[in-house]
Amino acid sequence: MSIHFLHDRGAVYPGFLDAHVHLTLIDPRRLPGGGIARVLDLGGSLPDGLRTSMPDLAYAHQFVTAPGGYPSRTGWAEPGWSCTVATAADAASAVDLQVAAGASVLKVMLNSVAGPVLSTEALAAVVDRAHALRLPVVAHTEGAGQADRAFAAGVDAFAHTPFSERLADDLVTAMATRMTWISTLDIHGWGSHTLAFEIASDNLRRFHAAGGMVLYGTDLGNGPLNLGVNHREIVALLGAGLTPDDILAALCSPTPLGLVLSDTRVTFIPGERPHDPGDFAGWLIAARALTRPELEVLA
Numbered sequence: 128m129s130i131h132f133l134h135d136r137g138a139v140y141p142g143f144l145d146a147h148v149h150l151t152l153i154d155p156r157r158l159p160g161g162g163i164a165r166v167l168d169l170g171g172s173l174p175d176g177l178r179t180s181m182p183d184l185a186y187a188h189q190f191v192t193a194p195g196g197y198p199s200r201t202g203w204a205e206p207g208w209s210c211t212v213a214t215a216a217d218a219a220s221a222v223d224l225q226v227a228a229g230a231s232v233l234k235v236m237l238n239s240v241a242g243p244v245l246s247t248e249a250l251a252a253v254v255d256r257a258h259a260l261r262l263p264v265v266a267h268t269e270g271a272g273q274a275d276r277a278f279a280a281g282v283d284a285f286a287h288t289p290f291s292e293r294l295a296d297d298l299v300t301a302m303a304t305r306m307t308w309i310s311t312l313d314i315h316g317w318g319s320h321t322l323a324f325e326i327a328s329d330n331l332r333r334f335h336a337a338g339g340m341v342l343y344g345t346d347l348g349n350g351p352l353n354l355g356v357n358h359r360e361i362v363a364l365l366g367a368g369l370t371p372d373d374i375l376a377a378l379c380s381p382t383p384l385g386l387v388l389s390d391t392r393v394t395f396i397p398g399e400r401p402h403d404p405g406d407f408a409g410w411l412i413a414a415r416a417l418t419r420p421e422l423e424v425l426a
């Protein structure tokens with residue numbers, strides 16, 4: 128990739144992005160020290176009073192879901208973190224509430240394993256309203272057929288690489304023409320490779336090979352993940368056929384989902400980038416996100 132520049136002590140890249148985090152479930156002040164300069168917060172509330180030490184961010188605010196739908200009945204999500212849409216008539220006000228709270232991306236939940244999901248009409252109305260307001264729509268899809276439904280409704284991105292079922296080749300190829308997938312492979316087993324991990328890796332391999340846009344994302348806040356670049360996620364992306372250059376592109380997207388984030392920090396990695404792809408993940412996790420004055424100190 129051409130956008131990095133070499134510093135005499137290491138490599139400097141545009142600030143690394145984790146495109147799937149829940150800041151309220153972690154200590155966001157620790158992310159820059161782990162190499163993450165920018166985040167997309169994909170639902171929940173935002174921690175107060177930490178703005179100066181946080182990564183740069185764009186956020187979704189509430190989870191838009193069906194009444195009784197995921198995650199409103201889970202232990203980890205507070206009731207106020209969800210906004211319910213019963214019918215298409217509720218869609219516009221639900222989307223407008225998120226915009227009023229500062230959201231620049233909309234998060235829709237379609238998890239048929241954990242409860243009811245939006246009807247096709249309600250989903251279409253939510254997507255249409257979001258697009259009318261220029262918000263990209265990111266869907267959590269889980270359960271048979273939900274990824275297909277989201278794509279048909281015009282959803283722009285998946286919060287997770289689809290992991291419930293192997294998607295047909297022609298569907299993956301069609302998705303690759305206009306969708307972005309946020310990777311989150313490591314949440315499936317955190318290193319002990321589960322069936323969901325294998326399904327997601329196979330879907331992502333074909334999506335990437337067909338030219339689909341992939342963003343690095345980990346679902347930080349969900350399970351035992353380190354606060355920074357995740358070594359296992361990088362290894363999983365290599366396993367799904369992304370090259371080290373592809374992975375850097377997935378970390379450095381200048382306008383993820385068309386969003387413009389601030390760029391307070393760059394990401395610095397000490398030492399020379401290894402030539403052997405097998406050494407790439409180990410090198411990458413030494414990354415630190417630094418402001419320009421912090422970078423000057425290293426010079």
Ligand SMILES: [Zn+2]
Binds near residue numbers: 147346
């Ligand atoms: Zn999540």
